[in-house]
Amino acid sequence: MSTKAQLRLEIEARCRVLNLQWLTAASTRIVENFQTLEAFTPARTVALYKAIDGEVNLDLLFSSCWNAGKRTCIPIFNAAEKIYEMAEVTAETHYSTGHYGIQEPLSSALVSMDQIDLIAVPGVAFDRAGNRLGRGGGYYDRLLAGFSGIAAAVAFNFQILPTIPAEAHDKPVDLLVTETKINVVHNEH
Numbered sequence: 001m002s003t004k005a006q007l008r009l010e011i012e013a014r015c016r017v018l019n020l021q022w023l024t025a026a027s028t029r030i031v032e033n034f035q036t037l038e039a040f041t042p043a044r045t046v047a048l049y050k051a052i053d054g055e056v057n058l059d060l061l062f063s064s065c066w067n068a069g070k071r072t073c074i075p076i077f078n079a080a081e082k083i084y085e086m087a088e089v090t091a092e093t094h095y096s097t098g099h100y101g102i103q104e105p106l107s108s109a110l111v112s113m114d115q116i117d118l119i120a121v122p123g124v125a126f127d128r129a130g131n132r133l134g135r136g137g138g139y140y141d142r143l144l145a146g147f148s149g150i151a152a153a154v155a156f157n158f159q160i161l162p163t164i165p166a167e168a169h170d171k172p173v174d175l176l177v178t179e180t181k182i183n184v185v186h187n188e189h
Contacts, residue, residue, distance in 0.1 A: 004165055007133055011125045011159055015054025027057040029179040030154050034120065035064055037175065037182065039150040043117035045071040047086055050095070050103035055122050056154045066091055073111040075143065076104045084139045086111040100135075117149045121173050126153045127164040130172035130185030144171040152177050 002010070034040065046065050051057045065072045075084040077099035087108040098104035121140060125133040132153065134140050144151060152175040160176060160183075176183040 004133055004136070007161070007164065008124050008136065011133075012053070014158060015124075018054050023054065023057065026156055026179040027051075028060060030056050030156075030177055031058060031061045031064070033177050033179070033182055034061060034152065034154060037118070037150075037152060037177070039118045039152070039175075043070060043150075045073065045111065045116045045118075047073050047075075047111075047116045047119035049074050049120065049122050051122070052100070052102055056156065058120060058154065061120070062089070063091075071111075073116065074105070075102075075139075076108070077102075084143050086113065086116065086143075113143070113147050116147070119144075119147065119149060119151050120154045120177075121151050123153060123155060123159070125159045125161050125164060126155055126173065126176055127161050128176070128183065128185070129163070129166075130174065130176070131164045131166040131170060132173060133164045138169065141169055141171045147171075150174050157181075 048058045048061055062072055071088060073086040073088045076087040078085050087105050088111050089105050089108060093105045093108065095103040096106050121132065123132040123134050151173040153173040154177050157178045157180055160178060172185065174185055176185060
């Protein structure tokens with residue numbers, strides 16, 4: 001089995017060379033699949049993210065959420081505590097480039113994790129058991145600690161691997177949403 005570092009290098013190299021047209025089309029299909037999730041319709045607050053470096057682009061999902069009257073939030077970096085927190089965003093939100101080059105709202109209200117019903121989780125790779133391989137900082141693991149809503153990985157098919165090395169602090173997801181399918185994950189978290 002490859003190490004986490006090896007897997008990151010392999011998958012990130014594939015993400016860097018994605019054709020923009022393919023990336024846009026695959027992201028659109030993932031957004032469409034995400035909206036068919038059983039948990040999506042009743043969700044009042046949905047946590048999303050602003051894509052970087054070949055990640056699934058969720059821009060269309062923000063609009064769909066707002067059109068359906070859902071509250072949306074995205075991660076913002078708290079430099080003092082070195083953690084990510086969720087902040088509300090709307091169609092009127094203005095952004096600046098924050099930590100790791102990720103777009104963050106210029107000003108917004110924090111949203112408690114217990115107010116979030118459904119979260120779209122990015123990652124470098126996932127496995128069929130719901131284990132997530134992030135960028136290596138453990139930020140999403142800390143963000144998801146104690147989260148009781150539905151965590152849905154959003155990833156391209158090539159990012160779903162048979163197995164990923166997992167550690168005790170790693171937080172698995174409940175669902176895997178790709179451009180061609182949705183898989184319910186059976187894990188013990």
